[in-house]
Amino acid sequence: MRIKSNHLLAVAFAGVLAAPASALATNGYFAIGYGAGSNGMGGVGVTTPQDTLCVGGNPACLGEFATPRFDIGAGIFVPERRSAVASGYFNGGNIVSDSNTFIIPGMGFVFPFDDHWTFGIAAIGNGGMNVTYRNNFFDAVGTPNVHPSKYLGVDMIQLLVPITVAYKLDDDHTVAVSVVPARARFLAQGLQEFGELGYSSDKNNLTNNGHDFSNGIGTRIGWTSHFFDKNLTLGATYAGKVFMSKFEHYKGLFANEGSFDIPANYAIGIAVKPMPKLTIAADVMKILYSDVPSVANRGPSTLDGGSDYNVTKLGLPGGMGFGWTDMTVYKLGLVYEGAFSSLFGDKLVLRAGYNYGKSPILEKEFLFNVLAPAVVEEHYTLGLTYNLGEQSILGFGSEGAVTLAWQHARGRTQGSKNIYFADQQPAVGPTEAYMKQDAVDIAYTLKF
Numbered sequence: 001m002r003i004k005s006n007h008l009l010a011v012a013f014a015g016v017l018a019a020p021a022s023a024l025a026t027n028g029y030f031a032i033g034y035g036a037g038s039n040g041m042g043g044v045g046v047t048t049p050q051d052t053l054c055v056g057g058n059p060a061c062l063g064e065f066a067t068p069r070f071d072i073g074a075g076i077f078v079p080e081r082r083s084a085v086a087s088g089y090f091n092g093g094n095i096v097s098d099s100n101t102f103i104i105p106g107m108g109f110v111f112p113f114d115d116h117w118t119f120g121i122a123a124i125g126n127g128g129m130n131v132t133y134r135n136n137f138f139d140a141v142g143t144p145n146v147h148p149s150k151y152l153g154v155d156m157i158q159l160l161v162p163i164t165v166a167y168k169l170d171d172d173h174t175v176a177v178s179v180v181p182a183r184a185r186f187l188a189q190g191l192q193e194f195g196e197l198g199y200s201s202d203k204n205n206l207t208n209n210g211h212d213f214s215n216g217i218g219t220r221i222g223w224t225s226h227f228f229d230k231n232l233t234l235g236a237t238y239a240g241k242v243f244m245s246k247f248e249h250y251k252g253l254f255a256n257e258g259s260f261d262i263p264a265n266y267a268i269g270i271a272v273k274p275m276p277k278l279t280i281a282a283d284v285m286k287i288l289y290s291d292v293p294s295v296a297n298r299g300p301s302t303l304d305g306g307s308d309y310n311v312t313k314l315g316l317p318g319g320m321g322f323g324w325t326d327m328t329v330y331k332l333g334l335v336y337e338g339a340f341s342s343l344f345g346d347k348l349v350l351r352a353g354y355n356y357g358k359s360p361i362l363e364k365e366f367l368f369n370v371l372a373p374a375v376v377e378e379h380y381t382l383g384l385t386y387n388l389g390e391q392s393i394l395g396f397g398s399e400g401a402v403t404l405a406w407q408h409a410r411g412r413t414q415g416s417k418n419i420y421f422a423d424q425q426p427a428v429g430p431t432e433a434y435m436k437q438d439a440v441d442i443a444y445t446l447k448f
Contacts, residue, residue: 027329027357030127036441040383040405041333042353046269047235048281052108055122055162058237060222062118062166063174065110073443075104083370083433085137099132120164128157129372136190152190154371159183172226182242184214201315202252209249218242233271255293255319264288283331289324297321301367323365329357351383366416373433375414381407401445411436
């Protein structure tokens with residue numbers, strides 16, 4: 001067992017560190033959950049680990065795994081984004097994003113050393129945003145672009161690799177800590193008009209500079225406890241801000257010369273078992289977007305010629321941003337083990353969930369946010385796991401399972417009235433953006 005486990009650990013490390021990621025907005029730009037199991041139950045993850053990617057929701061989840069386990073999977077994410085922008089200083093127009101299908105891979109490995117200590121590593125897509133519009137409505141009316149670009153849009157993804165150690169105080173109580181290396185990628189196109197207007201501190205590093213990369217590191221802590229013969233579980237987790245290196249090629253866009261940290265977040269959760277096969281779980285999560293200037297700083301516009309705009313240039317400390325507020329997310333999930341036992345025995349697990357978070361975008365900040373229309377608020381999810389029994393991959397393994405999950409974010413439109421620049425020029429007339437999302441996840445599990 002020792003040789004096989006060490007072999008598996010080496011394979012898991014290599015695979016995790018090589019994995020790419022691509023994810024889009026759900027709860028703001030954060031994914032609703034981590035792993036197909038969590039996604040099938042509304043993103044719940046503080047108290048009810050479904051697979052080893054659970055460390056993205058609470059590192060203390062590792063205390064629930066008694067044997068080594070490896071999970072690998074991918075999701076097909078299909079968002080629909082469109083905007084209607086009335087002309088003013090800008091051309092405006094009705095626009096639909098061309099980029100609408102994305103692959104979101106993920107994997108995780110857990111290895112219990114003994115009855116107390118457990119090690120885990122995972123690669124998870126934290127979130128992102130991607131929009132590609134063929135019609136650049138940020139072109140000024142009657143003014144040719146100085147540096148033309150074919151499209152208007154952004155592409156931003158974030159990959160987290162939590163490296164976790166959990167300690168079981170006893171059979172019911174677990175604490176854990178993760179060190180979280182991170183990598184991000186960003187691209188912006190078609191924003192050159194803001195440089196020509198003098199709104200950037202460095203218009204040569206504002207837009208159209210291809211993909212740039214950023215690296216960083218953060219930490220997360222977590223706790224879970226079982227009560228009443230494991231019929232009640234409580235948990236809590238806190239993820240500190242992930243401090244990222246700067247996007248040098250976009251230091252004229254993001255505040256503090258290209259800084260774009262990953263915001264801190266925290267959550268509490270509860271799970272109850274009203275009957276042996278049924279678990280009902282709920283999480284409340286807070287995402288602190290207001291602590292990241294590039295996300296939270298006011299933008300260059302206001303409504304109907306008001307005076308509450310940001311006049312500090314893009315890229316400077318206090319420079320213009322997306323104007324996002326903090327977001328509170330409510331998650332509810334159900335998991336039923338051994339469903340349809342007369343047909344499948346104990347092999348089938350069913351899941352369902354609901355996720356709600358109010359859009360972090362304020363109406364007066366809608367000019368920039370047409371580029372990141374994270375306006376969806378409600379998600380409905382379903383999922384299942386089918387245990388395959390004895391499996392063998394690369395010469396080792398004992399038990400396998402396949403997990404499927406489906407997510408649907410109900411389509412929602414959000415908009416604004418007339419938007420004005422800081423110099424009182426009418427930027428655009430009434431503006432609105434629409435988004436809906438669908439995703440299908442599939443994952444494979446090996447238990448050793």
